[in-house]
Amino acid sequence: MDVEAGKLLGAGLAIGLGAIGPGVGIGILTMGALQAIGRNPEAQGQIQTNMFIGIAFAEAVAIYALVVALILLFVV
Amino acid sequence: MIVRVIIGILVTLVVMVVGNILFPVPQAAIEVAPEPIGLGPVLTNALFTSIILSLILVVLAFLIGRSLKERPGGVQNIVEVVIESLDSLVNSIAPKKWTPTFFPILATIFIYLLFANWFSLLTPLLGSFGIVHPALDGGIPVDQVTFITGSPDSLHHEEVMEGVEADHEAEAAKEQLMIVPLFRAPSSDLNLTFALAITTMVLVQVFGVWERGLAYFGNFIRLGGFAKKGFMMGLIDMFVGLLEGVSEFAKIISFSFRLFGNIFAGEVILIVISSLISLLVVLVFFGLEIFVGFIQAFVFFILSLVFFAMATQHHGEEH
Numbered sequence: 001m002d003v004e005a006g007k008l009l010g011a012g013l014a015i016g017l018g019a020i021g022p023g024v025g026i027g028i029l030t031m032g033a034l035q036a037i038g039r040n041p042e043a044q045g046q047i048q049t050n051m052f053i054g055i056a057f058a059e060a061v062a063i064y065a066l067v068v069a070l071i072l073l074f075v076v
Numbered sequence: 077m078i079v080r081v082i083i084g085i086l087v088t089l090v091v092m093v094v095g096n097i098l099f100p101v102p103q104a105a106i107e108v109a110p111e112p113i114g115l116g117p118v119l120t121n122a123l124f125t126s127i128i129l130s131l132i133l134v135v136l137a138f139l140i141g142r143s144l145k146e147r148p149g150g151v152q153n154i155v156e157v158v159i160e161s162l163d164s165l166v167n168s169i170a171p172k173k174w175t176p177t178f179f180p181i182l183a184t185i186f187i188y189l190l191f192a193n194w195f196s197l198l199t200p201l202l203g204s205f206g207i208v209h210p211a212l213d214g215g216i217p218v219d220q221v222t223f224i225t226g227s228p229d230s231l232h233h234e235e236v237m238e239g240v241e242a243d244h245e246a247e248a249a250k251e252q253l254m255i256v257p258l259f260r261a262p263s264s265d266l267n268l269t270f271a272l273a274i275t276t277m278v279l280v281q282v283f284g285v286w287e288r289g290l291a292y293f294g295n296f297i298r299l300g301g302f303a304k305k306g307f308m309m310g311l312i313d314m315f316v317g318l319l320e321g322v323s324e325f326a327k328i329i330s331f332s333f334r335l336f337g338n339i340f341a342g343e344v345i346l347i348v349i350s351s352l353i354s355l356l357v358v359l360v361f362f363g364l365e366i367f368v369g370f371i372q373a374f375v376f377f378i379l380s381l382v383f384f385a386m387a388t389q390h391h392g393e394e395h
Binding site: 055056064074 | 108168169330334337371379
């Protein structure tokens with residue numbers, strides 16, 4: 001396997017595997033937020049804001065994977 | 077009424093199909109780095125677009141701000157709704173004392189980012205306007221492009237004039253001619269998002285020191301635990317402080333790459349889909365990108381707001 005193929009494979013695996021965890025995390029977060037809104041619709045605004053913050057933090061992990069993939073593709 | 081709508085849809089479909097056959101879409105170049113548009117190495121297409129966008133926003137804000145009426149109508153209504161909802165959000169999270177300082181910064185970030193993100197919706201259209209360059213490693217090869225105003229031959233005039241022998245070289249040079257897009261969504265350029273992230277995180281430190289003085293750095297250098305809680309707990313406390321310090325830098329990276337990654341990936345999706353099927357399917361992704369652009373601007377806004385608020389809150393004073 002030449003180096004180029006290794007890079008492509010590595011980049012694909014990095015973002016692909018790295019997106020699993022955040023995907024599950026965002027799903028759980030949204031589930032919790034929706035249940036909370038269902039029980040207490042008046043608090044929707046605050047729950048939504050906190051949900052977005054949580055999603056952003058969960059997503060940050062996927063972003064680190066993206067950074068690694070981009071570095072593998074374009075820098076190394 | 078319904079007949080008109082159906083006729084309209086049919087006409088649009090026919091135009092799209094015929095247009096797709098007559099002017100096939102070339103596979104657009106996907107460039108991570110913004111390309112210089114030929115006026116020095118600094119002025120890239122993303123920077124050019126962001127300057128234009130800033131000018132438009134400044135002029136709009138000036139015009140709207142000058143013609144405020146007692147009874148709002150039209151544009152003023154929309155602007156008031158946006159500003160008021162942002163203001164109430166800032167008020168609900170930040171300490172009362174700091175809202176007048178936070179609000180202008182955060183609202184500017186939100187409004188600028190919103191339009192910068194939505195600019196990526198125009199990439200399939202505006203990305204097709206470009207400047208022909210002789211030798212750059214980015215862009216779309218000229219021979220794939222349908223229209224060129226002016227003559228691309230004039231760019232390598234000399235080679236052609238040198239005679240038959242240089243003809244082959246001229247042919248090679250012609251293949252290397254690239255079109256560099258003149259416009260590019262500002263937030264699909266890592267430089268802009270990184271600059272915004274650094275500015276925000278530096279502001280977080282500034283506000284923290286402003287509000288709490290040097291005690292703010294007690295967040296990062298926690299040595300008080302050794303005396304109060306014993307050696308082991310003190311050690312743990314110190315490492316927690318160090319981790320806080322590291323996470324300030326990690327925030328810069330996640331801030332900038334979150335925005336860049338989302339907008340850039342959206343742009344790539346739009347480009348790829350519209351070169352695969354340039355029919356109605358693209359519209360779905362345009363809808364998705366409108367949503368993503370708004371959400372990412374909002375996330376940047378709300379996260380900077382939360383970090384600002386956290387830096388100016390007095391906590392852990394009892395230690």
